Amino acid sequence: MVNELLGTDYESFTPASVEIPTTLNKKSDLIFETGPNGKQLLHVEFQTSNDPVMHHRMHLYAALLYYQRPAIDSIKQLVFYVGDAKMRMKASLEKPGLSFGYQIVDLRDFSYQKFLESRHIEVALFALLADLQSETPASVIRRIAMRLASEVHGRERLASFLVDLEILAQLRNFETIVQEIRRDIAMFEFDITKVSLFREATEAGEKLGMERGMEKGMEKGMEKAVLTMNKNGLPTHQIAQMLDLPEAGVQRIIDENMPKKAKASVKKTTRKK
Secondary structure (H helix, E strand, O other), X not given: OHHHHHOOOOOOOEEOOOOOOHHHOOOOOEEEEOOHHHOEEEEEEEEOOOOOOHHHHHHHHHHHHHHHOOXXXXXXXXXXXXXXXXXXXXXXXXXXXXXXXXXXXXXXXXXXXXXXXXXOHHHHHHHHHOEOOOOOXXXXXXXXXXXXXXXOOOHHHHHHHHHHHHHHHHOOOOHHHHHHHHHHOHHHOOOHXXXXXXXXXXXXXXXXXXXXXXXXXXXXXXXXXXXXXXXXXXXXXXXXXXHOOOHHHHHHHHHHOOOHHHHHHXXXXXXXX
């Protein structure tokens, strides 16, 4: 994200073995060695609210880093502001005999598209904290979710990304939207017994009081999940993987529920061929 937003070309980010003394009750977020031989440090902070003494904090961090690493050539300091209120922090400290500055990056200074179109899926998550322009939060979050579903492989890894998305959503009070999208698109739940559609289907079956009725209700729930995911642009193979169903079975459900006009169009195209 540093390279993409700021136009820098750091080739690597190696965690630096330096710490701010704990007696100050302050712990820096991220410190990286970004140059050869550890001669350049990159110090990154994520700030969720306006700290009126942020410029003093950053100056203190810089002084302590130079103290611990007297041989370093330079320290670049960045504060990524991800708060909901308008950013009001100072990025410099001027006193007699002292001139200090660092860089504040407000994510809302960038279009959500810059994040969403990043080649790094981790960066795409931050789209919901950027300038949404004319888009609704739900629209942007849904696009992030669809990209996650199509590019992140493995249930545990995808689940981890979704947890990150919900945490970031809390910074803008968007968590309710994320939860609604998770209910709408069955791909967000990986334990099938916890899928809301599955529970609804099971309850419907139990109300019938018959094993056959229960199975029928579960089938209906699965069918609804398949159609919802298909409507939101998820490919057949991905739906099959998420719901643990045969790909042929998923395609059959989609075909059987295709509108009559669409079916007629497909048949007409096939006859022409």
